[in-house]
Amino acid sequence: MLKELRGSDVIIECLLEQGVDTVFGYPGGAVLNIYDSLYKYSDKIHHVITAHEQAACHAADGYSRTTGRTGVVIATSGPGATNLVTGIATAYMDSIPMVAITGNVTRDLLGLDSFQEVDICGITMPITKHNYIVKDPAELADIIREAFYIANEGRKGPVLIDIPKDITGALMVYEKKEPKKVVNHNPEGINEEIAAAAELIKNAEKPFIYAGGGVVSADATEEMAEFVRKVDAPVSLSLMGQCALDNTKDCYIGMLGMHGTKTAAMTLSECDLMIVLGSRFSDRVLCNAKTFAKDKKIIHIDIDPAEIGKNIDVYSHVTGDVKYILAKLCELLPDMKHEAWMNTVMDWKKQYALRMVPIESEDEVLPQDVIEELDRLTDGKAIISTEVGQHQMWAAQYYNFKCPRSFASSGGLGTMGYGFGAGMGAKVGNPDRTVVNIAGDGSFFMNCNELSSLAKHKIPLIELVFENDVLGMVRQWQRLFYGKRFSQTNIERGTDLMKLADAFGVEGIRITKKSEIKPMLEKVLKCGKPCLVDVIINKDINVLPMVPAGADVSQPIMNIELD
Incomplete structure (x- = not known):
């Protein structure tokens, strides 16, 4: 059935065609028409606003990884669009299906260095499977449909659609269509x-x-x-x-x-x-x-x-x-x-079973004990997201994943700041499952503003931070290959994470010794609210085994001598 709609309404109708019921994003001038339509369609599409566009992009990525559905993120023109770049690159490197919709200035202002104008298609060309700028209102619906198909066909990945503001405000004819089924045709022979x-x-x-x-x-x-x-x-x-x-x-x-x-x-x-x-x-x-x-x-x-x-x-x-x-x-x-x-x-x-050894006392907290206890308490069935660094490797080494689509981590790009947004997206997409983002304090300070998103949306994500006041993985390399010259890796910000949690309106729990691990994790898993868990660990705990860059994979370092 044909009907005449504004371009912004066509966008929402096309998202509904694709089975989309959740989008992540941040409004702005160039996407006001789209957000006006989201208001009208709020009974059909749930929008999650984050504190920063990059977190919205990571949330769409984490949603996709853990649900198997295409993640959708929306941002305005200029800095809104460029704030998606790291998230898009992360999804591209890890072959994650995602559709990013950005607004842009009206067509008559393109190419004139207009306010908040940027060539986001040119910027993202190397980090998308394909991207579009919509110049003809008649092409809008089919471009959106094609974007979802491309994102999921063959080796999956992100697709970006840049839409000038006057396209979203123009009237056009819309006809509902069934999504084209993705069939991965295997080659002859x-x-x-x-x-x-x-x-x-x-x-x-x-x-x-x-x-x-x-x-x-x-x-x-x-x-x-x-x-x-x-x-x-x-x-x-x-x-x-x-x-x-x-x-x-x-x-x-x-x-x-x-x-x-x-x-x-x-x-x-x-x-x-x-x-x-x-x-x-x-x-x-x-x-x-x-x-x-x-x-x-x-x-x-x-x-x-x-x-x-x-x-x-x-x-x-x-x-x-x-x-x-x-x-x-x-x-x-x-x-x-x-x-x-x-x-x-x-x-x-x-x-050769992996076993961490205490550095200072028998009651000190070891990341292995924390993650293995988390594994036992959740029966290996939680969804785990991570930031990037030592904690990322510990999560992969010590959590025994039992279920598919239970791990969201930036593998190819190695994006510090990824896990918090990804964990939010995973929890939104899987409300009945326990979701834990495992972070180091270095990564945490890149995205701690998203605690406000947890509080606003009442997303019961567990943010578990290993706090050692250093950039652990970089420091580990400095110890081994740079003569223990710890240049700029002792971060020591002095922030009280429990006060920070309270300021943002989320639950705060701290673990300082081994005997607290089980009772505190039991408490947080029963909390049912957004929660920040501050785990105090020794700065000299390393990730082992480790193969130095360029060395033979069969000859890992099994022990690192400390000072």
């Missing part, structure tokens, strides 16, 4: 590639499975679990792939790479076939591309042909949808047994 991969797997005596975020993105975790069962092999997961497999399974041996486990490193060294699923071979995994899995047969399975052979040469590959590929492999493969190999790997797993 894929079944032959899958058959060849199956033969390699059948003939392997020491297979090793390594999976990344592509498995989660493709909703292929059930197929992965069946594949792991069939092959009977040890499994390592990338940072992005943390919830691709139940971490409590015996076959799971931890991460691989710079902060991976010694067990994963030894398994890589001794395997005869590495099966890589939905992972792009990041430099943080390879460490040294020239020595990584040298002389090993590698099967690389990924949806993006550009990733095949980009960072490392592989023996064989299958390019396509990992969900389809794993299902086909499971049809072709018999139930396999590698008892001797698995026993060897399990012995390594026991021998």
Whole structure:
């Protein structure tokens, strides 16, 4: 049915077509028409305003990662649009489907250095799958529909739509349409590639499975679990792939790479076939591309042909949808047994189990104890978001994820300030699940203003801050490689986080010793309100193991001598 609507109403109608019921954003002059329509449609679309546009973008990202739906963020022109850039780049690096809608000056003012005008399409071209500036009102609806399709087709990612203000105010004809179904068409010859991969797997005596975020993105975790069962092999997961497999399974041996486990490193060294699923071979995994899995047969399975052979040469590959590929492999493969190999790997797993050691006293708080207690109290079923730094690695090392889409962390861009917004988006999208953002105090001070967003919207997110008064990961590098010259990494701001929590109107809880960990976490998990947990830890606690940049991944540092 045809009807005449303002452009801003067309935008909202198109969002509803796509099943959108939640958007994140911040109003401003160039998007006043859109916000006027959001007011009219407030019974159909819930809008979450943050304290800063970057947090809104991260919230849309965290919403997408943990729900599997496309995140939507709205910002005004100029600084509103540029404040989205880091969030868009974060989503791009981690292949997260998101649609960013920005306003701009009216078409007659474009290119004149008008007030709050910026070429956001030019700025974001390298960090979006595609972007648009709408010049013709008749194209608005179809551009929005196409943006959602592109964001979700193939290797997923963010799309930006820049809309001049006069387009949002213009009258135009609108006709409702059903969304185009996303079908990842596998390339011709894929079944032959899958058959060849199956033969390699059948003939392997020491297979090793390594999976990344592509498995989660493709909703292929059930197929992965069946594949792991069939092959009977040890499994390592990338940072992005943390919830691709139940971490409590015996076959799971931890991460691989710079902060991976010694067990994963030894398994890589001794395997005869590495099966890589939905992972792009990041430099943080390879460490040294020239020595990584040298002389090993590698099967690389990924949806993006550009990733095949980009960072490392592989023996064989299958390019396509990992969900389809794993299902086909499971049809072709018999139930396999590698008892001797698995026993060897399990012995390594026991021998090289991770264990932090107290530095000053037996009752001091260790991040491992906090995260493992959080894991026990939530049965591994909470959604965990993180900032970037030592705490990020501790979360990946010590929380045993049992459910898919339970981890939101900036893997590729490494964005400090990401986790708080992402955690808010995750909680909005998953109101019945416990959501915890794990932060360091360095990252926390980049986004602590978002405590006001928690209080305003009554979002019961748990913000857990490891406070050590230093930029821990950078300081760790300074200790190892810069002669202990701790340049600008002792932050020591002197802020009382409990007073800060009170000022923002959220619950504040502090943990200062080991004996407080369980009772305080039990208290916060029962709180049901926005909560800031201040965990005081020693500044000299490091993330181990650690492979120095450019070193062989099989030779991690297992201990760091302190002063």
